[in-house]
């Protein structure tokens with residue numbers, strides 16, 4: 001159920017603060033107001049909200065919604081969703097290692113040692129990572145934890161930053 005905030009009858013200078021306070025609390029709300037409030041809609045768009053506007057009887061309903069996040073649409077998630085092959089150097093024998101950008105551990109074909117790489121992506125800290133990664137979220141978080149453990153075990157001089 002979406003919270004409905006009726007601001008009709010409220011003084012003009014109390015409307016915006018109330019609307020933004022309710023948005024903070026509920027994330028998404030419907031606002032009932034007398035007429036289409038252009039300055040409010042502009043402000044909401046600036047903050048990334050999606051605003052739908054409906055005329056109902058003697059008032060207007062604004063449906064204020066969070067933008068839908070399409071999994072993998074963020075460029076920062078591309079290293080995970082659309083990994084690219086890159087060439088790295090083995091820190092043990094200097095041979096070339098082919099590594100996909102979503103891989104943490106790669107075994108060097110020359111010396112057989114396991115090399116650990118950093119995953120270079122915003123998903124480690126982005127607050128939308130869970131939505132952005134969708135089904136891949138758990139797998140990626142598991143992998144990142146594994147990376148943390150590997151790092152702890154590794155001698156830093158042998159650790160490569162991607």
Ligand SMILES: [Zn+2]
Nearest residue numbers: 090093108111
């Ligand atoms: Zn090697």
